[in-house]
Amino acid sequence: MRMWIFNCRHVARLVSESMDYKLSFGRRLGIRFHLLMCSHCARYKKQLYFIRRIISSHPSLMNDTTHLTMDENAKNRLRKIISKNNQSKD
Numbered sequence: 001m002r003m004w005i006f007n008c009r010h011v012a013r014l015v016s017e018s019m020d021y022k023l024s025f026g027r028r029l030g031i032r033f034h035l036l037m038c039s040h041c042a043r044y045k046k047q048l049y050f051i052r053r054i055i056s057s058h059p060s061l062m063n064d065t066t067h068l069t070m071d072e073n074a075k076n077r078l079r080k081i082i083s084k085n086n087q088s089k090d
Contacts, residue, residue, distance in 0.1 A: 005030070005033070008040065011034045014027055014030075015031060018031070
C-alpha cells in the first residue's frame with residue numbers, strides 16, 4: 001500500500017513541478033490531502049501561482065535583465081558562504 005501523506009518539503013517540490021508538467025493521480029491526491037491539513041503549504045502554493053500569473057501577464061519584465069546585476073561585495077559574500085558550506089560537507 002502506498003503512503004498518501006507527504007511532508008512539507010516533498011509537497012513544495014511537487015507543487016513546483018506541477019507548474020511545469022502534469023503529475024500522476026496519486027501525487028496530485030497526496031498534495032491535495034496535505035494542503036487540506038497544512039496552511040503553510042497551501043499559502044506557498046497560492047504564492048507560486050500568484051507569481052506565475054503576474055509574470056505571465058507582464059512578459060516585458062522577463063526581457064528586461066538590465067536590473068539583474070550584483071555588486072562585488074554581494075558576490076564576495078556569496079562566494080564566502082558557498083566556500084564555507086562546501087568545507088563543512090567534507
